[in-house]
Amino acid sequence: MMSQEMQLQVRDMARNFSNEIIRPMAQELDEKENFPHELYLNMGELGLFGIGVPEEDGGPGCDTVTYALVMEELSRGYSSVADQCGLIELITTLLVRHGTLKQKTQLLSDIMSAKKLVAYCITEPEAGTDVSGIRTKATKCDDGWxxxxxxxWIHNAPVADLGFVLARTDPEAGHRGMSIFIVDLHAKGVSRGTKEHKMGQRASQVGALNFDDVILPEAALLGQVGRGFHMMMS
Ligand SMILES: Cc1cc2nc3c(=O)[nH]c(=O)nc-3n(C[C@H](O)[C@H](O)[C@H](O)COP(=O)(O)OP(=O)(O)OC[C@H]3O[C@@H](n4cnc5c(N)ncnc54)[C@H](O)[C@@H]3O)c2cc1C
Incomplete structure (x- = not known):
């Protein structure tokens, strides 16, 4: 647990960054729907992404209260920026909890620094609130899937390098038949749909991803086969 003094130090750093850097550019970002990658690289250097990643995994190891304080300050600056912070927190939490040592070593640092952009991929035309409707499937082959x-409606789909994709691995097993795969979004067979134009948070890039016979190595599986639904929902 962090001391209150440390929590407030991190909050003040986020507050200053929000007031001095984010706030002045918010209106233009929203009007032009620009993706502020430079800003995110800057935030990665300051340690504002992957806030809860433990120190032994290379993160700042902050607690949930500190994460909430940072999100509050970033949201006040511009909600799309907080949105990116939340997305990275979601993905790094999944990796810390379920990733192998190799996956963590290969990916965490690049994700926290925003050098590799990520997407959290659940929703499909037939699966919104009811995630059990997903039809994207991963079929076992000799060397992988x-x-x-x-x-x-995937946040970062137009710009992301890596997708954390929930797919059906056993059509008969309901909630226990889904698994998560870490997908290289520059791989053969991956294509991106057009970017959605929204009424708010317009610098958050949202769109579709299509997978057409994308070959995944064994190492692309995150956590246990069949536990993807539970991993994503927890
Ligand atoms: C800006 C934006 C960014 C997004 N980013 C991501 C992302 O990064 N990754 C991702 O996977 N998804 C993302 N989504 C998708 C989002 O998670 C879905 O929109 C959400 O899960 C709801 O699904 P739906 O739109 O199909 O609505 P539906 O599931 O069709 O729901 C429509 C309405 O019906 C209600 N409803 C549904 N089922 C029931 C029921 N059984 N009883 C009573 N009421 C019900 C819902 O509460 C809702 O009000 C994003 C969406 C938006 C708008």
Missing amino acids: VLNGGKI
Whole structure:
């Protein structure tokens, strides 16, 4: 647990960054729907992403209260920026809890520094609130898996390098038949749909991803086969 003094120090750093850097550019970012990658690289250097990643995994190891304080300050600056922070927190939490040592070593640092942009991929045309409706499937092959299907309304889809994709691995097993795969979004068979134009948080890039016979290595599986639904929902 962090001392209150440390929590307030991190909050003040986020507050100053928000007032001095984010706030002045918020209106233009929202009007032009620009993706502020430079800003995110800057925030990565300051340690504002992956706030809860433990120190032994290379993160700042802050607690949930500190994460909430940072999100509050970033949201006051511009909600799309907080949105990116929340997305990275979601993905790094999944990796810390379920990743192998190799996955963590290879990915965490690049994700926290925003050098690799990520997407959290659950929603499909037939699966919104009811996640059990997903149809994207991963079929076992000799050296790994073959991914087919598609996702919609995915934050960062137009710009992301890596997708954390929930796919069906056993059609008969309901909630226990889904698994998460870490997908290279520059791989053969991955294509991106058009960017959505929204009424708010317009610098957050949202769109669709399609997977057409995408070959995944064994190492792309995150956590246990069949536990993807529970991992994402917890
Ligand atoms: C800006 C934006 C960014 C997003 N980013 C991501 C992302 O990064 N990754 C991702 O996977 N998804 C993302 N989504 C998708 C989002 O998670 C879904 O929109 C959400 O899960 C709801 O699904 P739906 O839109 O299909 O609505 P539906 O599931 O069709 O729901 C429509 C309405 O019906 C209600 N409803 C549904 N089922 C029931 C029921 N059984 N009883 C009573 N009421 C019910 C819901 O509460 C809702 O009000 C994003 C969406 C938006 C708008």
